[in-house]
Amino acid sequence: MNSAPAGNDLGTGGCPVTGHRTPLYGPEFTANPARVYERLRANGQLAPVELAPGVPATLVVGYEAALEVLRNPGDFPRDGRRWAKTVPEDCPVLPVMSYRPNCLMTDGAEHARFRGVITDSVARVDPNKVRAHVEATADMLINQFAERGSADLLTEYAVALPLWVFTFLHGCPKDVGERMVTGMRDIVDMRDPERANERLTTALLELIALKRAEPAQDMASWMLAHPAQLTDEEILHQLFLMLGAGTEPEANLIANALRLLLSDHRFAGYVSGGSMRIEDALDEVLWTDPPVANLSASYPEREVLLAGRRLPADQPVVISYAAANTDPEFGDEHRSGNRAHLAWGAGPHACPVQGQARMVASIAIEKLLDRLPDLALGVPVEDLPWRESPFLRALAGLPVTFTPVRPVETAPETTQLPAVPAPARHAAPLPTAVRQRWKHAIIRWWRGQ
Ligand code: HEM
Known part of the structure; x- marks a missing residue:
């Protein structure tokens, strides 16, 4: 110093x-x-x-x-x-x-305990399954707008895809996953954040209750079963962190790289250039427009x-x-x-899933460019709207046009979110008193008390 x-x-x-x-x-x-x-x-x-x-x-x-x-x-x-x-x-x-008591905001032994639960659970995920799931999910999302000839790739693709990956990895029911992600987006956008916080917390608690009642082969269950024996409260905060860290930046990496690929003449002809061009675009975005x-x-x-x-x-x-x-x-x-x-950070808090996060972005972009080879921006690049945030470099929309194409067959499990039965069939609904206690605790942490 x-x-x-x-x-x-x-x-x-x-x-x-x-x-x-x-x-x-x-x-x-x-x-x-x-x-x-x-x-x-x-x-x-x-x-x-x-x-x-x-x-x-x-x-x-x-x-x-x-x-x-x-x-x-x-x-x-x-x-x-x-x-x-x-x-x-x-x-x-x-x-x-x-x-919040999570690995991002703690140091020393406490940090190591929280981080170990995340890294050990991530290590159990089969990368081949993730790859197959991302490819099939990308196909399924593209199918939804393929015949239209236009789309907002931000909301219909870049944001949706990491949500599906998160919910897949954690074995989330569909409605729980949706509430999580809309809550997190509202928090980051500072839109009625107290209510958004509450909505997100309730959804995460439902997931924890479900996985305690019926563990499965997914990240949420592995985190709960980890020898570090995190309490429900501690699990809640690690999930909260991974959702925030895992979906927003991932969406921004995909969208920022697509913006670069579609607007910079150096990347023209990317289709014939193949995936190397995509890796170059990802590197450039991570250097010059990092999602965080x-x-x-x-x-x-x-x-x-x-x-x-x-x-x-x-x-x-x-x-x-x-x-x-x-x-x-x-x-x-x-x-x-x-x-x-430094796009992944550095030191003890460096992003623990850099390889996986990059792989998801790379597959997502490759799939899109394969299926829609004449993809073009729907507005001049300088007219693309950005979200107001001191923290993230995030587009507010990514309109594109392309020649309509036919939908393709997708693996059956991707036509809906992971087939986890509704929470009510497995876990008793959280009693009101428990919800209230959690709600007040979260608001206290939020205010730093
Ligand atoms: C393109 C996508 C991503 C980018 C750019 C990114 C970036 C970062 C950065 C810059 C940090 C360091 C934060 C700090 O030092 O305060 C970080 C930490 C972290 N990231 Fe990522 N990340 C991405 C994806 C993900 C995903 C998909 C997950 C998990 C699902 C994740 C989980 C985490 C966690 C848990 C930490 C905190 C680690 C600790 O404090 O020990 N990230 N990330």
Whole structure:
């Protein structure tokens, strides 16, 4: 860690020279975050920002400083409960940032225990089954719009596909899966987040009750049976994390790569180029438009020095994966042909399912381009709408056109979501008192109490 000259700090006052904090919200940021990162980087590896009006944070925009933070949980711990007490209860970034007992927001032995349950359960998943399921699901989704000649690939494909994969892996009934994903999207979009949180929590609890009552060969059951013996509450939080981490970024990787493939002349003729072109597009997106743009908040417990700056205690330090990846200090020569980008994070919290997540995106795109070879954007690329989020680089729509094609036969199990019987047939409905207790507990965690 560097030593800092006295007064060169990034405390609540903002830029040491101007006092200004750059907003990570609003039309300018949403329209072109790369330009904002470029401006911020001109002043060094760290930038004073606002995550929402009146919510200060330090954004790490340099590659070296990002790695230093991610690899040093001692100085940059993940538990933000003290910080959460300093922001209003209705602070719009709380639903994403407030503490939950999951592997993303814990450190040390607690983190290792939670992470072990996830990685051991993921290791039991047969990759061939996942591959076959993704291919068949992709076919089934494409069938739904193939004869129409147009589609919104975001909602009808990129978002839908990871949902199906998640529900398949966890053996979810269809309605439970749908409530989970719409709840998670509303939380990330800050749309009535308290109700969305409640809807999502109820759905996850139903899944846990179902799998406790009747374990099967799926991730949720393996997590419940893991020797670490997580409580229902702890399982709830790991599932909550995997749903958030697993569906939103995956959808954004698929959509951002499709956008690049369909708009950049370097990828014209991708069909004849085959899957290498898709891998190139995925690499480029992971470098320049990573699905998780700014996240991984840590909360120093005391003042710390980083990249020559003094950071205050209890104020979020947020990693800008998007800015760090395009840091000119790191150099273009490092980027070409390698995967040293930070799109999967780094250090003890690095994404535990990078290979699987990439495989799903790759299959999804390959299938689509095979079935609809003359796919084209339905609007000029600069007119594609982006979602307003300080955390994700996410399109709000991806309209496309293509020559209509006939539906193909799909494997029978993909014509509906995994054939898990309705919860009522296996698990007793949760008693009202239990639902209420969970609901209040979740709202307390959400507020960081
Ligand atoms: C394209 C898709 C994905 C991207 C870009 C992505 C990116 C990331 C990043 C940047 C982190 C580090 C977060 C941090 O340090 O705070 C992370 C962590 C994590 N990811 Fe992924 N991820 C993706 C897919 C998935 C999927 C499909 C799952 C599981 C179903 C998943 C589960 C997790 C978990 C559990 C963590 C936390 C690990 C820990 O704290 O030890 N991710 N991911």
